[in-house]
Every structure is written in structure tokens, then in C-alpha cells.
Amino acid sequence: MGPVTDAASTGVAPAPSPDERAGVWLVTAWAIAALPLFALRALRVQYAWDAATYVPIHALAEIAIALVGFATFAVQWYAASARGVHEARGRFIGGAFLGVAVVETIHLLVFPGMPGFLGHSTVERGITYWLVARAWTVITLLAAAFIPPGSDHPLLRRGPLLVWNLAIAAAVVAIESSLPGSTGVFFEPGSGLTATKVTIELGIALVALGGAALHWSRFRASGDRTLLRIAAALGVVVLSELCFTMYASAYDLHNLLGHAYALVASTLMFDALFVAALLDPYRRLDAATRELASSNARLDALRAHVAGELETTIARLEESSAREQLARAELEAAIAAVPDGIVVYGASGEIVRMNAAAERLLRRGPEKSEETLLQRWARLKIQTTDGKPFSIEENPVVRALRGESVPGVPASLEAADGRRLWVSISAAPTRAEDGRLDGAVAAFADIGTIQALQSQRDDLLRAVSHDLRNPLQIVLLQAERLQRLLAGSAHEKERLSAERIAHASKQMGVMIRDLVEAARMENGRLALSVQPVELGPFLERLLAQSAGALDVARVQVELPPGVPAASGDPARLERIFLNLVANALKYSPETTEVRVTAGVHDGKLLVSVADRGIGIAPEDLPHVFERFYRGRRTQKSDGLGLGLHIVQLLVEAHGGRVWAESAPGEGSTFSFTLPAATLPGAGEPAADGR
Numbered sequence: 001m002g003p004v005t006d007a008a009s010t011g012v013a014p015a016p017s018p019d020e021r022a023g024v025w026l027v028t029a030w031a032i033a034a035l036p037l038f039a040l041r042a043l044r045v046q047y048a049w050d051a052a053t054y055v056p057i058h059a060l061a062e063i064a065i066a067l068v069g070f071a072t073f074a075v076q077w078y079a080a081s082a083r084g085v086h087e088a089r090g091r092f093i094g095g096a097f098l099g100v101a102v103v104e105t106i107h108l109l110v111f112p113g114m115p116g117f118l119g120h121s122t123v124e125r126g127i128t129y130w131l132v133a134r135a136w137t138v139i140t141l142l143a144a145a146f147i148p149p150g151s152d153h154p155l156l157r158r159g160p161l162l163v164w165n166l167a168i169a170a171a172v173v174a175i176e177s178s179l180p181g182s183t184g185v186f187f188e189p190g191s192g193l194t195a196t197k198v199t200i201e202l203g204i205a206l207v208a209l210g211g212a213a214l215h216w217s218r219f220r221a222s223g224d225r226t227l228l229r230i231a232a233a234l235g236v237v238v239l240s241e242l243c244f245t246m247y248a249s250a251y252d253l254h255n256l257l258g259h260a261y262a263l264v265a266s267t268l269m270f271d272a273l274f275v276a277a278l279l280d281p282y283r284r285l286d287a288a289t290r291e292l293a294s295s296n297a298r299l300d301a302l303r304a305h306v307a308g309e310l311e312t313t314i315a316r317l318e319e320s321s322a323r324e325q326l327a328r329a330e331l332e333a334a335i336a337a338v339p340d341g342i343v344v345y346g347a348s349g350e351i352v353r354m355n356a357a358a359e360r361l362l363r364r365g366p367e368k369s370e371e372t373l374l375q376r377w378a379r380l381k382i383q384t385t386d387g388k389p390f391s392i393e394e395n396p397v398v399r400a401l402r403g404e405s406v407p408g409v410p411a412s413l414e415a416a417d418g419r420r421l422w423v424s425i426s427a428a429p430t431r432a433e434d435g436r437l438d439g440a441v442a443a444f445a446d447i448g449t450i451q452a453l454q455s456q457r458d459d460l461l462r463a464v465s466h467d468l469r470n471p472l473q474i475v476l477l478q479a480e481r482l483q484r485l486l487a488g489s490a491h492e493k494e495r496l497s498a499e500r501i502a503h504a505s506k507q508m509g510v511m512i513r514d515l516v517e518a519a520r521m522e523n524g525r526l527a528l529s530v531q532p533v534e535l536g537p538f539l540e541r542l543l544a545q546s547a548g549a550l551d552v553a554r555v556q557v558e559l560p561p562g563v564p565a566a567s568g569d570p571a572r573l574e575r576i577f578l579n580l581v582a583n584a585l586k587y588s589p590e591t592t593e594v595r596v597t598a599g600v601h602d603g604k605l606l607v608s609v610a611d612r613g614i615g616i617a618p619e620d621l622p623h624v625f626e627r628f629y630r631g632r633r634t635q636k637s638d639g640l641g642l643g644l645h646i647v648q649l650l651v652e653a654h655g656g657r658v659w660a661e662s663a664p665g666e667g668s669t670f671s672f673t674l675p676a677a678t679l680p681g682a683g684e685p686a687a688d689g690r
Contacts, residue, residue, distance in 0.1 A: 030235045036257055037239055054251035055113035061259040062108035068266040069101030077158065088151035089144050095161030096140035099169040103133045106173065118177045127186040127197060132172050134204050134241065141234055142211035145218055198245045205241035208234045229272030236265040341444035347437060349373035349401060361444050373397060381414040400427035400440035410447065422448045468512055476505035528569040528653060532677035535559060535566060535598055542574055551585055557596045565677040566605050572650045579643045580609040580670050588613030588667065604656065605676040610669040616662035624660050
């Protein structure tokens with residue numbers, strides 16, 4: 001064996017990884033794209049065409065942007081109907097780009113010098129539709145980062161996507177057309193852009209920058225090059241938005257450059273989705289075709305082998321009268337060859353036959369052959385994913401013996417060495433020729449690899465949250481330091497910027513905490529420190545501590561006399577109450593109260609938090625406690641949609657349950673139950689908060 005050398009001993013630097021090369025490519029391309037903008041700013045170029053020259057150029061740019069948007073939608077519409085293609089992320093973006101293209105077209109029509117649409121063409125109307133199109137594009141690309149490519153959620157199918165995107169476009173047109181023809185909101189003739197317009201454009205640029213960073217991190221984690229292209233497109237959107245904070249005239253050179261950047265970003269998005277929706281499936285199809293050809297060759301060899309074996313078997317069958325015994329032997333051989341555990345049960349739950357994999361898995365020896373079904377399950381300590389033993393009603397084999405077909409139920413069982421093995425249990429009834437139940441068949445499939453992947457996902461989430469917290473804390477500390485330095489000075493704009501950075505950093509910190517806590521609770525790793533908690537003093541202290549963060553003056557606590565103490569973890573109860581109260585304050589008018597009531601109902605403590613806000617739509621109400629769910633009526637979106645999900649997990653960890661009642665326009669009431677530390681004595685009436 002020759003000597004072993006490495007990069008350090010030879011002096012040769014290691015080759016860059018694919019991620020590093022992609023990062024260099026992304027930064028280099030963005031820097032090149034930014035050169036025209038930097039040149040305009042460095043040279044202080046301020047040039048405006050006359051309307052007759054600029055309007056045709058602007059029209060061509062807008063037509064190109066709209067055509068790319070329509071083409072993006074068309075590609076995804078085709079891909080969504082193609083057999084074997086399931087790319088939910090592309091369908092979502094493609095549907096949104098249809099709405100964006102419609103708004104973009106209207107922007108073209110209402111730009112100064114164009115014929116107009118449902119009114120006159122003005123700079124103000126053109127800017128309005130442009131801002132809607134840009135914000136829609138950036139929010140769509142950011143939301144796409146949270147959509148699994150293979151998702152089959154009903155709202156991500158073609159029909160719903162088409163309906164609600166066109167509905168949004170129609171709503172935008174209806175609202176804009178109904179507004180008075182005011183001027184000066186976004187643009188002042190002679191003086192240029194207003195602070196409102198600049199602020200909105202910078203906000204869109206900031207969201208686009210965050211979206212680019214998010215898609216880049218997702219690309220590094222998955223290697224999906226579609227995400228890399230989306231990150232590049234969002235980077236160009238940032239340049240486009242910066243251009244639209246600088247022009248002084250509707251026919252300005254900065255305005256035209258911004259449209260050019262927007263066209264480049266749209267083209268990058270089309271390229272990304274075209275590759276993801278059309279080219280990648282064909283590449284997979286080509287790979288599958290080659291594999292099929294190889295499989296056919298193996299199948300021909302196997303067919304020749306089987307043909308020879310079949311001739312031998314027929315010859316043996318003709319020579320023997322024991323056809324039934326031979327068939328049974330072949331069946332048992334086939335069952336034995338299956339890697340999953342196969343068990344055949346009789347009508348009473350006794351084991352009729354099992355293969356070797358099942359014997360190893362279920363640890364069954366001759367001495368245990370007389371065990372009943374429930375004795376076997378008790379010995380193996382088979383548990384649900386929550387770590388609880390299966391009840392008789394939940395037992396898949398018992399259900400199959402009652403006539404049910406039970407698809408894969410995840411469970412864990414104890415191996416001979418004490419380890420817990422993850423399996424998927426499927427069971428189905430077997431019937432005699434007259435249709436009578438005469439037993440069941442169960443399959444035990446090893447899903448340890450899937451469980452390991454789930455653990456890896458949790459580890460990744462913990463690592464990401466840890467890596468994000470440190471730089472985020474630095475950003476927050478520096479922003480707060482800037483606030484203190486700029487307080488009372490003439491730099492009010494810079495102080496407000498620092499304040500926004502600090503606020504956004506805190507929001508990101510809350511999101512990271514929600515992600516980590518939700519993952520921890522979903523995996524059953526939440527430890528409670530339960531003790532009696534008197535709700536009156538507890539809520540009084542909690543509201544006093546939250547006075548700086550919440551409008552506690554609007555919160556009214558109404559506890560009837562004699563309400564019992566709750567049995568719970570004070571720290572976790574704080575999180576439950578703060579999430580519900582903050583949610584109620586956020587979605588109700590500032591002139592209304594939020595009521596917190598408590599009482600005893602069905603032997604448990606019942607607590608309710610009620611507001612008189614916008615309410616929850618009936619179609620959203622069943623989903624409000626789902627992870628990452630956001631109702632379509634929700635306008636305030638400063639979180640991840642984990643608050644109510646965490647409330648549900650914490651309440652259930654205490655042994656209670658939580659639910660919501662609401663009527664649109666009348667408000668919402670969130671109620672939950674907790675174990676009571678003490679209940680009223682016999683003969684005492686229980687306070688009921690219902």
C-alpha cells in the first residue's frame with residue numbers, strides 16, 4: 001500500500017464543495033447584476049425621457065413581465081395535470097403568478113400615457129398595482145419555502161389555487177377602483193416619491209432578502225437547485241425594489257432599470273419552475289427507463305429460470321398425489337422469504353402460522369405457543385407512538401378479527417435485548433368460502449429507518465435554532481444599542497430603523513422558540529413541574545409582568561368566589577395564558593375588552609378567553625390549532641402559526657383539552673380544561689364559567 005497524503009501535506013487546497021461553488025456563483029451573479037444600479041448612484045445620473053419615448057419602452061418591459069408570469073402559470077398548470085408529477089411548491093407559485101400577471105397587465109394599462117382601466121391612467125394608480133404585484137410575488141416565494149414539494153393538501157391543488165388567486169386579483173381591482181382618485185400618497189409631481197412609497201418598497205426588499213436567505217439555507221439542506229434559482233430571483237427582486245425607491249419621475253432611468261430587474265427575476269423564476277416541473281420529471285423518467293430496461297433483462301432471465309422450475313414442478317406433481325402438501329410448502333416458503341413479519345391468526349386469536357421474521361420479531365418460542373393474543377402483546381410491551389399501551393379496541397389484530405381492514409399503524413415493541421423496535425402493523429380479516437370470518441393475517445414491517453429520519457429532522461431543527469439564536473441576539477443587542485445612541489437626536493429616521501430591526505429580531509426569536517418547543521412537545525419530551533396554582537394571584541402577577549408587552553388594561557379577569565386552584569406547571573400555564581390573551585388582543589379592536597373567566601365543569605377546571613374581534617371563518621375554525629395554519633381572513637402575520645398549536649400541546653400535556661368557538665364579526669372564545677388541585681366539597685355548588 002502506498003503512502004497516505006492529504007491536502008495539508010501536499011500543499012494543495014481541497015476542491016470547493018458544490019454548496020460553496022453555488023454560493024460563489026450566486027454572490028457573483030448578484031454583484032454583476034447590481035453594477036448598473038451602483039453605477040447610476042455613483043455617477044449621480046438623473047435622466048428622464050419624454051412620455052412619447054418612455055411609454056413604449058415601459059410597455060414592452062411590462063408585456064414581457066406579464067408574458068413570463070402567464071408562461072410560468074401555464075407550465076405549472078400543464079405539469080399539475082401530468083401523470084407522475086406532484087410538485088406542490090411549483091403549483092403554488094404558478095397559480096400565484098397568474099394573479100400577479102393579471103395585476104401586472106392592469107398596471108401597464110393604468111400607467112401614464114396608456115388607455116387606462118376602470119378609470120384614468122395616473123402615476124398613483126400605476127404605483128398601486130405595481131406594489132401589489134411586487135408584494136404578492138415576494139410573499140408567494142417566501143411562503144413556497146414552507147411547502148413540501150410532494151404535498152397533496154386540498155388547498156394546493158389546481159382548482160383551489162386558480163380560484164383563490166383570481167379572487168385575490170379581482171379583490172385588488174375592486175378595492176382600487178372604489179378608492180377616491182387621490183394623489184400624493186405614493187408620488188408627488190415635481191418632487192418625486194413619498195416616504196410611504198419608499199418605506200413600502202424597502203419593506204418588500206427586506207422580505208425578499210429574507211426569502212433569498214431562507215431558500216438558500218433550504219437549498220444547502222436539500223440540494224434542490226430549484227431553491228437556488230428562487231434565491232437568485234429574490235436577490236434580483238431586492239435590486240428592483242431599490243431602484244423603485246430612487247426615481248424622481250415616472251419616466252426616470254431608475255424606473256426603467258427597476259423594470260429590467262423585475263423582468264430578469266421573473267425569467268429566473270420561470271426557468272426554476274420549468275426545470276422543476278418539466279425537465280426534472282423527464283430526467284427521472286429517463287433514469288426509470290434505463291432501470292426498466294435493466295429490470296426487463298433480469299426478468300427475462302428470471303422468466304427462463306421460472307420456466308425451467310415450472311417444468312420440473314409439473315413433472316413432480318404428475319408423479320405425486322400430494323399436490324396440496326406441495327402447494328402448502330410453496331406458500332410457506334414464500335411467506336418465509338418475505339422480510340416483514342407475517343402472522344396468520346385463527347378465529348380465536350391463536351397463531352396458526354408465522355414466518356421466521358415474525359418469530360424473531362415477536363420472540364415466540366415453543367414454550368410460548370400457548371399464550372393468548374393479549375398475553376403476547378403484554379409481553380412485548382407494544383405501545384403507540386405516544387408511548388401508551390394499545391387498548392383492546394385499538395389492537396390492530398383484534399380489529400381485524402372483528403372484520404376490519406387496518407392499514408399500517410405505527411407502534412413500538414420491546415426486543416429481546418431491551419431495545420424498542422419501531423414497526424408498522426397492518427391487519428386484515430380472512431374469510432371462508434361462505435363469507436364467515438375464520439381468522440386474520442397481520443404484517444409487521446420494520447420502520448426503524450423512518451423513525452431515525454424523524455429523529456434526524458428533530459436534531460436538524462435543534463441545530464438550526466441554536467445556530468440562529470447567537471447571530472440574532474447580536475443583531476438585537478446592536479439594534480437596541482443604536483436606539484439608545486440615537487434617542488433624542490436629530491436622526492429620527494435612523495432611530496426608527498433600529499427600532500424596526502430590534503422588533504423584527506424579537507419576532508424571529510419568538511418564531512425560533514415556537515419551532516423548538518413545538519418539536520419538543522410533539523415528540524413527548526416535555527417535562528412538567530406540577531403544583532397547585534391559584535388562578536387569581538397567578539393571573540394578577542402575570543398581567544402585571546406583561547404590562548410592557550401587552551395592552552393589559554383591556555384584559556378583564558372575572559373569577560367567581562371559591563374557584564379551585566389548578567393543578568399544573570406554572571411556567572407552562574404562563575405560556576398558555578399569554579398566547580391566548582395576546583391572540584385575543586391582536587385580533588380585536590383596541591376599544592374592546594378581553595375577558596378571562598374560570599369555573600368548574602364536569603369535575604375539571606374550565607378557563608375561557610373571549611374577545612369581540614373579527615372572529616374566525618367557519619372553514620378555518622376546525623384547523624386553528626393545526627401547526628403552521630393561518631386563516632385566510634388573518635391580516636396580521638407576525639408569527640409562524642404555532643401559537644395555538646403550542647397551546648393545544650401544553651393543555652393536552654396537562655391532561656386537558658382545548659377548543660374554539662367563534663362567529664365572524666362577533667368575536668371568538670377559546671376554552672380549555674385543566675385538572676383541579678382542589679374541588680368544592682360535597683354539597684357546595686361548583687362555580688361554572690360557561
